[in-house]
Amino acid sequence: MDKTFEPKSIEQQCYQKWETSGMFKASGHGDPYSILLPPPNVTGSLHMGHGFQQTIMDALTRYHRMKGDNTLWQVGTDHAGIATQMVVERQLNAQGKTRHDLGREAFVEKIWEWKAQSGGTITQQMRRLGTSPDWDREVFTMDDERSEAVTEVFVKLHEEGLIYRGKRLVNWDPVLHTAVSDLEVLNEEEAGHMWHMRYPLADGSGELVVATTRPETMLGDTAVAVHPEDERYQHLIGKDIKLPITGRLIPVIADDYVDPEFGTGCVKITPAHDFNDYDMGKRHALPVINILTADAKINDEAPQAYRGLDRFDARKQIVSDLEASGHLVKIEDHKLKVPRGDRTGAVIEPFLTDQWYVAVESLAKPAIDAVESGEIRFVPENWNKTYYQWMHNIQDWCISRQLWWGHRIPAWYDEQENIYVGRTEAEVRAKHNLAADITLRQDEDVLDTWFSSALWPFATMGWPNDTTELETFLPSSVLVTGFDIIFFWVARMIMMTKKFTGKIPFKDIYITGLIRDENGDKMSKSKGNVLDPIDLIDGIDIEALVSKRTSGMMQPQLAEKIAKRTRKQFPDGIQAYGTDALRFTFAAMASTSRDISFDMNRVEGYRNFCNKIWNASRFVLMNTEDADTGREGGDMELSLADRWILAQFQQTLKEFEAALADYRFDIAAQVAYEFTWNQLCDWYLELTKPVLNSDASTQAQKRGTRHTLINVLESTLRLLHPFMPFITEEIWQKVAPLSMVGTSGHSVTTAAVNDAAQQSIMVQPFPAQDTSLQDQQVLSDIEWVKRFIVGIRNIRGEMDISPNKPLNALLRNVSEQDSRRMKAAQPFIDRLARLESITVLNAGEQAPASATALVGDMEIMIPMAGLIDKDAELSRISRAMEKVEKDVSRTRGKLNNDKFVSNAPDAVIEKERGKLDEGEKQLAKLKEQFETISAL
């Protein structure tokens, strides 16, 4: 084995072996365990959020597969209507063309070409991440079967009256020329103005002043509203206003929606261009005058002078015209929420159009019940509040989009605009007895992408057909996703899956945090702080990184700043850390917090961890290859250390599995890391050396230690495998033949998997918990040994004694237990503390001036002669005394408190008493030492 771990050399070939051998398939036996991959955009590429969530899903998948479950990770991609259409449109624009130049059919053809070309990117990147979904079951939201499901759901909901077509105000994106749902509109506070405008009464008897943030909409005003009890305006209610510029007459109406305190207390009402005004218009039967075109220019309803102007140019014009005619009272600065499309950033216009809607109220009820009853569980739990809050106020869902890329709506119109909904045109004709000479045209619109996503849990399992997969893998075990799509996706899946299968879509919803940059900022192209998981795996030089971050930008003027910052943060580019280090980092960061600042230092730390595993394995292999590890039998004697590491491993295993059951991947990672590095490497490997390297050890002892060494390593690799698939596989290949693997003859592999697959760690059983190995006596014995060794190391460190210099130790106040432990552990102590001799002093025997360490009541003394700096030792002792004193006085205070003694549980009091006793003894000894040394 090489001296350092080189991830690049093993990962790709290892993955290929896994994939081709069929080990990613559900085994067909055991309890079903399944996870749905939230389908990424088919033409997208992997970002940190994907890497994070997919690591978690893969860890769960690999863990359950090893546990012997019938494990399926269902994979697929999403057509991502708006996003994908925009990408291809932008490519066309670069050639000076628009999609309209091509026409719908040719444009859609172009998108399919783009999909064919770049559609594999993200799934290839998932492979780099080591994910293990069943690739043979990969689906696409617009493939034939998923499209069939979409049509089926649409038609059925329509038959039940739960999908309807209606003319309403919608959120209109004037750049995309499509309606979007409420969720796709972002309301950000922006600086704007409030214009106060004079509206004269038609009879010339006076005027009122309205305040508005959108003066241009006055062209479509059809009323002015005041509060019914507003005394200032009582006399005006019912009168007519003569609208400036257009000269139209509009009434003054009373409606308690108006807040008399705000603005002037008079509100201009524009039903066609404001949601609240629209409602009020309905209440008062006001006319609805639409003044905008689909690209948000003034239309022909307005006076000639304004026609064709963009709404913001029209605003300027109208304000200046009102000012000229004396109708403008004042302009105030005003902060307001501006609605913008989440894709385009364009200001969204409320716009009156015909759209398709899902009536969600009846679907929401069972979906709420499913969470309230506990059938579906959010993790962390408090996300259910977010869910309830939205579900209880849910509005009908606008599902039609005026795009070309997506599922075409299965509705047809005849020449009289009658609507027919059906699976196909033929079905529609048959059902409604429409003669062949009646021309039908299909609805031009496509469905919201989230409509097909909502069907994911059952559409991926073959619905509407009755399949064994539906029976076996629905509901899935857990959904792993971010809180940003609870409404978009999670809620809608619950509604649709309940509706069409009667089942819940998944049992647990594990909501991950959002990965942010090292400053806690969201990663975005325009901020130039995006990290690509693949770059962390393979590394990237600074020039490539800068050009990646600054190319294809929407705002090229930011490029320079971004380049500068990038060069500062990564002067030497990014190192290649490898997949396992990245995955382990993701796992270790998956705590309960909702924002996760990604810290490059941690990746480096976990890369070092990989190297640690690598080198520990080298050590084990050096000592077990070509040696007798007990695989073929033979006498074995396990040392104290051997039994200790087995007990420690069991403890770790238990905590690890408990953490996974709670989706606490951070704890699981922490526990595994701590065991591997701080127990296995720092102590156990060192403790094997005295056995293996000593001529005094018997064959049985050496065999026992080698046996333990190789098998604990083998088990540890299996423990770590769900997080670190590659390095564990690579090492396991060398370790397994020396260990007991295969000798007991059981494996979780499916019968369909070929023999080569048997040679993989990923289909080995996960380590089994075995309480008989959790020997408390052994654990505390080694605890004692560690304290002994650390005590001496401590003296060395403080006294600047070289670790190489052999020392002679004296012991005083040695109990029977101490003697027993000494006997069992002396070779360990001699080696690790580098002692030349250990002498036990008899009671009353005079000790020379020494530096001292305490292990319980026992004193370890290193005679000072020629070694020790007196002042240093004195300051060391007084520091120790201070610590103990602080503890003792606090404990004594507690025990002197009657209320504590009478109220606290006995166990707690006992513990405190023991602590006090121990502390006082220690203090006495420290004092004695201090005096001895002072006297020198």
Next chain:
RNA sequence: GGACGCUUAGCUCAGUUGGGAGAGCAUCGCCCUUACAAGGCGAGGGUCACUGGUUCAAGUCCAGUAGCGUCCACCA
């Protein structure tokens, strides 16, 4: 306006049903000891945001304050 979250070591974060403040990284000292310098051994470092309450006992429970953040709704 409503809901939710955060504030613990220089940095990034853990801290279960209340019972002796932890990890990684960074810092300081010693060490190329035959697995590993991407390493070993040791050390220093915290008024747990603030105020009050409950309790024998509060980082942990309750109330309030301040700062930061997210989501939802929205007054033209």
